[in-house]
Amino acid sequence: MQHRATTKSARDWIEGFKITPAIDGLGPIAARFIYSLRLIALHERARRDPVPELATRLGSVAVASKSLALAQSISATWPENVHVSRFCCQLLTHDEATIGAMIGAACDASHAQFRSQLAGLVRPDRIHTLWDHSLGLVCAESSGAS
Numbered sequence: 001m002q003h004r005a006t007t008k009s010a011r012d013w014i015e016g017f018k019i020t021p022a023i024d025g026l027g028p029i030a031a032r033f034i035y036s037l038r039l040i041a042l043h044e045r046a047r048r049d050p051v052p053e054l055a056t057r058l059g060s061v062a063v064a065s066k067s068l069a070l071a072q073s074i075s076a077t078w079p080e081n082v083h084v085s086r087f088c089c090q091l092l093t094h095d096e097a098t099i100g101a102m103i104g105a106a107c108d109a110s111h112a113q114f115r116s117q118l119a120g121l122v123r124p125d126r127i128h129t130l131w132d133h134s135l136g137l138v139c140a141e142s143s144g145a146s
Contacts (some may be wrong), residue, residue, distance in 0.1 A: 017097045020092070022092065026100040027104050028108075029046065030104050032058065032141070033103050037074075050064075051068060066139075067137060069134070069136065070137050078121075078132055083096075103134055106134035106135055
C-alpha cells in the first residue's frame, strides 16, 4: 500500500495557527531537541559555543553534535528566522511545533509524514538534508552514545 503525503490548504494552515501546542505533546526526542534548539539560540545570542552545555544537559557529545547539526540545517533551510520560546516556556511557537512534528515523523521513520509536515514551508529540494540530519539525531538518541 502506497502512502501519499497530503498538503495542507491555506484554511488548514490558518486554523493551525489558532492552536498553541505545548511541549508535553511531543515525543521525548522531539521535546529534547526543542529544548536544545532553545539553548542553542540562547548561546548564539551570547556568542558562546553551545556544545559543552548541550553535551552536559543531554548526557552525550554525539547527541549534542547531532542536535547542533540539525539546528544549523534547519536554520539554513527554513524560509525565515526560526522563532523559539524561552527555555522555561511550556508552549511551543509554530516553528517549534512544526519542527517537533518533523522530529516525530523521523522517530517513526515516516518519510511521507516528514515531507507532509514541511510541505509548502520548506523547498522540496531541501527536505532531504533535514531528513538526513533528523535521522542522525534520532539514531544518536536511540543508541545512547556518549
